[in-house]
Amino acid sequence: MKSMKRAVFLLFLITASMLFVNSAFAAMGEIQSFTFKGTETDLLGTKETLKPDGKPDAHFIVSIKGAGAVTGVELKALGTDRAWDTIPGNEKWGMIVQDGKGEDLTTASGSFSTKPFLALITLHLYVADDGTAFSETREYEVTVSFMDGSTATAKTTVPGMPDIFKPKEAEKVELPESEELSAVLLGIGDKDVVGKSEKIKGDGVRDAHFKIRFNTVSVVEEISIRNVDGTSSAWDTVPGNGIWAIAVYTDGKLRNREDGSVKFAVEGDTTLDLWVADNGSIAAGATRYEVIVKFNDGTVLRKVAERQEVAKTAVDKGILSAVLIEPTRGDLTSRSEALKGDGKPDWKIALELVAEGKIINFIVRGDDGASEWDTIPGNGKWLVAVTDSSGNVLNESNGSVSLDVSGKKDFNLWLTDNGTITEGDVKYKVLVVMSDGSILEKDVVRVIEGEQASKTTAPSATAQVSDKIRATYVR
Incomplete structure (x- = not known):
């Protein structure tokens, strides 16, 4: 009897050793299936808010085969900038991950609790959206990370759900399409992203909002705004010259470098949101301004901005x-x-x-x-x-x-x-x-x-x- 027990124990050690050796030289897991389950839950809110917000979440299920430990999960809506992961504090939105028993693998801070597994593990992923991703039919890619540094990926397509995930309404600003450069001044806006300095940093005062549009394939290297009459005024993206900064956004994404400069590619029809700290002249309303955009091929576009009142719509905040x-x-x-x-x-x-x-x-x-x-x-x-x-x-x-x-x-x-x-x-x-x-x-x-x-x-x-x-x- 003792010899039989010894033989069984020896077999167990050999099997475990083989499993360890194999996992050391190969991916610790392989995704067997990746599916969209539905929108029947509400566990979290937008961005990194990990509590219910009264709006439905998207629910995915990932089945993984192998042996080892899961250390993180990322989900991307392909064709958009929207992504979710289990790393708090970055540009990606948070997600809640549960195992097959419904136990949370996401901590209160949004990070992931390492989950060991043997043979098979099922993960339930819950993510929120503001309409950027799920309002249209899209392909989604999941990436699961393992303790040995390996990853496994899979894709699935989810039909658009505009009635559930309503797309954000874009600010209704009319910019002519026929001109090389169109520019409007929308007055004092609702953001504070710059101050009376060259830093891209708010100062607690609402900024002024310009919006420009052009159609070209090139690289933007510099943007400046100057008065053409009225009060002497100047803003630009050139660091170190003492002129107040311009914060430059495309589709809600800040394009300035850390020193305030810009250099980014544009491909065709492009709209930029420009934010500057008011020197008093914009609120006063008696000064006109010219917006100047310089490209790396030497092209320069310039336009005097037209003042345009934007109808204020009701907001839920x-x-x-x-x-x-x-x-x-x-x-x-x-x-x-x-x-x-x-x-x-x-x-x-x-x-x-x-x-x-x-x-x-x-x-x-x-x-x-x-x-x-x-x-x-x-x-x-x-x-x-x-x-x-x-x-x-x-x-x-x-x-x-x-x-x-x-x-x-x-x-x-x-x-x-x-x-x-x-x-x-x-x-x-x-x-x-x-x-x-x-x-x-x-x-x-x-x-x-x-x-x-x-x-x-x-x-x-x-x-x-x-x-x-x-x-x-x-x-």
Whole structure:
């Protein structure tokens, strides 16, 4: 009996060794099938929001044969820029991955938990879309990564579902097709992607929006905008010359390099969105501007931009209310950028908003041109402390914020009076800056004296910072 057991054990070791050797020299898995299941679930939202948003998700099933461990999954909508993966913080949208038992393999941050398998494993993939991919019939490619560095890919075709995944409505701006270069000035827009410098970085102020169109096959090397009358004005994509930057977008994708310059190929009919920091002349409306595009073959196109009013359509995002409330309790700020109280209760702004994406800055700005509080560390402006509806402090230890939102949300903003709030002769706005550069804005309304307007819990006076989660919490 002992000899038989020894023989069985020896056979097991030999089999395991062969499996290990084979997996070391070959792909650890092979995709047996890749299919589209349907849209019967809602587990996540757009971009990297890993929670339900009230809209259906696309559901794929991948069956893999082999032995080893899965370390990641990527899905691409071929023919588009849309892709999903299990690596948080990049340009690709997030996905939720479950095994055949329905257990999540995606962590709360969006990364993938390595999944060992032997013989066969089934993965369920769930992704969200804004109509970019699933509104039309497309081919999708899945790539599964394994621990040994190998990958396996497969493709499947999914019929278009425009009724479920509605395509985004493009901004209706008429640009003539007959001219070499068409240019329109749409006024002050809803994004903040540049400031009064050469950096492609927002400054908390809405930018001006130009839109141009041309039809050529070449490489764009430089774009500039100059006034032709009125106020002296200049913006360009040339680094190091002291002229304020132009942020250049094609189909929502930023084309500037890190130093602000541009060099990208165009193939035929091309539309570019240009964003610049207003020097005051654009809002004033009395100056005309020429847009100049230079190509690497020496061609130069130029056109004086026509001002064009764009009809504002109803949007499903924005700040619903911003109410200023006198100090009662809650002390998180002082006359500094530090997330630290000064022994005096803070003023509070009760904020209610609807948004999709990531909030990267809250700004409270007075109309006196001097009063301003925000959540950007190192700029010398006093801190805005942010709490949720339970009183939990949402700032990181340096005062900054990075908050995923999907749908309706309540926040409380806490700030120390610089003297203007008590005096009451300054009006304020709240600006919420999103990671894509868009800005939500609302006038602050003072609560009527004696009215109780506290919607949410005040933060504890002894709020502490957790190094582990880089957030402030309340005992």
